[in-house]
Amino acid sequence: MTSRRILITGLSTHWGGRLAQALEQDPAVEAIIGVDRRPPKVELQRTEFLRVHDSHSLIGRIVEAAEIDTVVDTRMVVDSIVTTPRLAHENNVTGTTNVLAACSGAGNPVRKLVFKSSAHYYGAERADPAFFTEAMERTEPARTLIERDVVEADGAVRDFATKRPDVTVTVLRFADALGPSLRTSLSHLFSLPGIPAILGFDPRLQFIHEDDVAGCLEHAVRDDLPGVYNAAGDGVLVLSEVADLLGKPLAPVLPPWGTGLAASVLRRVGVRLAPETLGLLRYGRGVDNRAFKATGYRYRYTSRETVIKLREHQRTAAIVGSSQEAYRYERDLEEFLRRSPSVRPSARDAAPANLPPGERRGSAVAEAGYDDLGADELIALLPSLEAVALAELAAHEREHAARPEVLRAIAGLQGSEDSG
């Protein structure tokens, strides 16, 4: 089946944006529609962006109205650092149910679903095999909220696949992704002056580069690949090797017993150890990535090269700062470029709205839904924000609720980013 009308959820993630950019180049693709809570981070030429507060409940209507034949669902939250457990669960489980509902029903136009899952599906336990294949199950029940979400959502999608044989369903279980535009609990640990480790353990870890995440999704859109596939770079590294590659010492600050307790102490001093990361730091995880390679995909980076890329980014970012703020989504301008009769057809294909960060828009923060969050939830979210967004949020908070604990937390983070 050739995909012509494509819906991408999670357009504002790195891979969502990269996937849309790649599909835009293909003249066979008639329409690309992206939804997300936040505006896209890359320039897009003909992709339509819909900013919806809780994107998933509206997807059914978008699918019907735009006659979508392919849904690429990249919205899964697989890292507890980027959001609160409540929001993550709502997004992962309720959201997936809604997406699946949007793909079913009589006369539904959807013929293909590409679902971004995670290798957290397999967990990280003592009795694990060294390389999980797609047919294997986890050896212990899920321990953390994120893992439970992943297992549940992944299972719901596979159920859907058996019930609807007329829809090509691809589930991609991605290893831990790393890259310049990603903030994950692992990239946070790797940015510390010493890599935290559990004393006496040197776990095996496998990574995938953020560009390969986009590449795998694109491959699944272009080819028909029904089934479940692991997606991970070649090679499994041990943690000490990762530390070597990053040029940092290994810091075995976590004791082998009472690890959870020590982790909560470290969290107090600002080392964000996600619960799902602790299992990885003890037992590690490797997956067998060969089935997806056999479908014709070639990974651009091995696990090792992914870590080397991360080191290069860490070194340049320390000198010239992050270059991620170059593009900024301006709704009216994008609308103008796509719709206005005054825009010449040739200009429509040229580089669009690329403006330097201008005046602050107070509404952006409110639209993103931060006002609905309690102070605790908001503080938990803060480390996932980039410097610009953090500044915006600080100004917004000062003007509106002005909760002292929130302001203090923001100030603390801004201080640490300046010094780091």
Place this chain on the structure above:
Amino acid sequence: MAPQPTTSPAPAPGTDLRPYLPGLEPERQVNDWGRSERVEAFFDRTLTEFLYRLWFRCEIEGIENVPADGGALLVSNHAGALPPDAAMIGKAIKEEHPHPRPLYLTAEHFFKGYPGFSMLLPKIGAVPAHPANVHRLLYDEGQLVLVFPEGRKGTEKLYKDRYRLRRFGRGGFVEAAMRARAPIVPIAVVGAEEAAPIFAHIRPLERLTGLLYFPITPTFPHFGLLGMFGFLPAKFRIRFLRPVRTDDMGERPWDDKALVQTVAQDVRATIQDELVEMLGDRRSVWFG
């Protein structure tokens, strides 16, 4: 310390995925199993070398029974508090074989949960005894894998029961070899059971320390944890026996549980008979 794989292993893949194995990255010193050239070479030059040449004075027979390429499952008798036999078999292949190859050892999952062991054992070639691991090593990578089908029952064996092979489990190792179509090479080792004898087990201390077992040996526990390494200088003789082929047993021989059991029993009997013969020829525990 090293049981055989038990549950049914790796999914039979529809397509042959062997061409898609990750390529070698020559800059790396650690492989995908966590095996480290550097750590291994260090032990090989020091402790293993000393034990092999001077302490146990290993004598090797039948090394030509270890195939020069392709996967093969090595099956040995097993005993001793902290068994030195695996290291000696690996060293024997490295020193005596015309085409030396690395040897992977399956070890009980226990080690992955125990700090220190978890870090060290994979670096010198141990992999958790999961059927999928054995299958990948034998079938996909064509490596040599050593299993001790007696498993813990062998390690825990008391001095008075020496050289009496325990049960060979449910024959999981045979199943693994059959699925990989790899030959089984039985090995008889004499000496290991005198080098690290166990006189008794203290069960309450086992539970208290979280160790797999808490034995009384000539040097443990009164010399502390290091006493675990206090091997007596028994003379080692390692005999590699004729390989048992598993690729001529029909289409899906592993489904035939009776056949699996029979092969497992045969391998066990071969090793036991060989041990009895070797013990009969032996004049001294210490000088061979």
